[in-house]
Amino acid sequence: MSTVDSGQLYGVGLGPGDPELVTVKAARLVAAAPVVAYHSARHGRSIARSIAEPYLRPDQIEEALVYPVTTEAHNDYRGVIEEHYDAWAARLAAHLDAGRDVVVLCEGDPMFYGSYMHMHKRLRGRYRTEVVPGVTSVSGASAVLGRPLVERDEILTVLPGTLPGPVLAERLAATDSAAVMKLGRTFGKVRDALEQAGRLDEAWYVERATTTGERVAPLASVDPSSVPYFSIALLPSRVHDETAAALAAAPAVVAAGEVVVVGLGPAGRDWLTPEAQAALAAADDLVGYGPYLDRVAANPRQRRHASDNRVEVERAEFALSLARDGRRVAVVSSGDPGVFAMAAAVLEVASEPRWKDVPVRVLPGLTAAQAVASRAGAPLGHDFCVLSLSDRLKPWDVIAGRLEAAAKADLVIAVYNPGSRSRTWQVSAAKELLLRHRAEDTPVVVGRDVGGPEESVRVVRLADLEPSEVDMRTLLIIGSSQTRRRDDDSQVVWTPRRYPA
Incomplete structure (x- = not known):
């Protein structure tokens, strides 16, 4: 067996002939080798060397292993060729003994009718060897x-x-x-x-x-x-x-259109389910609010239809009309499409008789409430409810009544759409209402842009909640009477699964 100072023998497959079909590994080894060996005919030309030529260096040692005969019809072909295999192996062994690595070039694959195999079986027991496969002829x-x-x-x-x-x-x-x-x-x-x-x-x-x-x-x-x-x-x-x-004889298959309402999660590809990824990849058209569409990687095969966030009905009708024409349409929503998002709007419009033949599917996504809760620990560990403070689609009296009912029921409350540039007083009103039923020390998780580049998660006392710091990118989780915050004043909170008798 070779010593640690011996060189290593490489049998490198070069593929069927095109130098661009040489593997990256083969090209690297050929370029780095001190000694390059190859078989050639008596005229001196070598197919293997011609394939490898783009990767050779002028200062490399080349060993041409010239075949003595060109046809197996020779009377003693096997005997003659075996003697030459022995002699060639001795030449390569001299380099290996001197510590020089040797690359033996082989067109196609070294172990598939390859000439390298004759060197391999003679030298592999004495030296370190590695075979690099190639594309076969x-x-x-x-x-x-x-x-x-x-x-x-x-x-x-x-x-x-x-x-x-x-x-x-x-x-x-x-x-x-x-x-x-x-x-x-x-x-x-x-x-x-x-x-x-x-x-x-x-x-x-x-x-x-x-x-x-x-x-x-x-x-x-x-x-x-x-x-x-x-x-x-x-x-x-x-x-x-x-x-x-x-296939050629079969009638052409007309693609059946459909609308898939896809939840993108709160932010980024890591928050996207494999099912949602597959639906986005299969879609012909992507429909949605512009900033949400921007979160889906561009694909020139697909058409993208961005619109304002306040035209949900029009967006749903547009998506359904595309699907009726045979297009596969993905309507994108942030978070989960069924939670204050596009699924309800699409299904409401799709219930009209004119869309009865257009299939609609809804694929869930990770909700903002789940994302924010995970960053803070487990504030949703027991019964909770989800409310939106937006009074664009329902009156404030309804919101206030539901908020008070949830507070009286001692539910943890996840608050969506708490405020915006045009809605600045709702958080203050909600805080005042909640303090009638919750202690001032109640933990409140304030999560902003969770999963995004500006992520911020803080835990404050209900009494210390600052409404001016809350915007549309913020989600609030208001703890119940049982929600706990770790004693070391950390940002970890949880709601026990057991409720006192």
């Missing part, structure tokens, strides 16, 4: 052909063209799909075997796949005298042809 040929080799449960058989003709014919007749490699002088025999197996009309010929010299043709039309060694015969997937034909 079979994969490259299939990609160039634009036809899958296998689909569903089909079986792919890879055969060398050097097999006896009867064996080739038997294997080709028995398999679903096939790739026959090592053509060149074996091409005539392979063609005869395909014909004998009744598969010649299905067969394709791919030469030098992914290179500038690539050629693709029906195999039956190829002149045997023009076939180089680096070519492949392919029998692509039969199932694919059948399913493609069925």
Whole structure:
């Protein structure tokens, strides 16, 4: 086994021919290697080196492993080639013993009919080795052909063209799909075997796949005298042809439109459920209040329709009209769409007879109350209610009555829409009303822009709540008589699940 000072041997797959199909790892190792070795023919040209050339450095040591013969028809081909494998392994071992890493270049994949494997089995027990896989010539040929080799449960058989003709014919007749490699002088025999197996009309010929010299043709039309060694015969997937034909014959499917009301959560992608993400990704149109639409990543395939926050009915009608025309529409809401948001507006409009054939779905989202509560601990740990202080859609007398009823019932109260630039007195009025039924020390969680860049969460006494610091981006959680704040005056509060008898 090698010492720690020995170099490391790398067998690096370079893919079928296009230098851009070299993996990032292969390119890095080739560029960094002190020694680069590659097999070549007697004329000195190496396909592997030509693929790797963009990644080579002028100062690298190159070891050309030149094949002594070019055909297995040589009388003692195996004996001659094995002697050279031994000699080449000794040359590489000298570099490794000197502490130099060696990268052996291999077109395609090193372990798929690759020449590197002969170095690997001779040196792996003595030195550290690593094999970097590459795109195989079979994969490259299939990609160039634009036809899958296998689909569903089909079986792919890879055969060398050097097999006896009867064996080739038997294997080709028995398999679903096939790739026959090592053509060149074996091409005539392979063609005869395909014909004998009744598969010649299905067969394709791919030469030098992914290179500038690539050629693709029906195999039956190829002149045997023009076939180089680096070519492949392919029998692509039969199932694919059948399913493609069925698709072509099938009537066009008209997309069914729908409206999906999607809760975005309080802020950011991390607060979005996978179900909501999938609905947004599938949508053709996104409809919503402008700032909420801005929270959905742009996709040029989709059309975005922003509108003001005060036109909920018009927005719902627009979304439903798009869906009636076959569009998949996502109506976005902050938080949960069913909590003071767009779900109710869409469903109310959708209940009109003219929209009866337009399906509407509602996907939940994390509510602002849940988000703020989580930042403070567990203030919603027992019975609670949710109220909006906005008097745009209901009169203040109704709001005040519900607020007083919740206070008398000793419920924790989550307050949405507490104030805005045009609504400045509601928080003061609510505070005054609550103090008639709650102690001055009642914990109040003041959460602003939770999940956003300006997040702020504070816990104050009800008596110390400052209405001027509350705006539309703020949510309040008013504790019950049982809500507790930790004794160290921290920002942690909770409401016990047990209520005193």
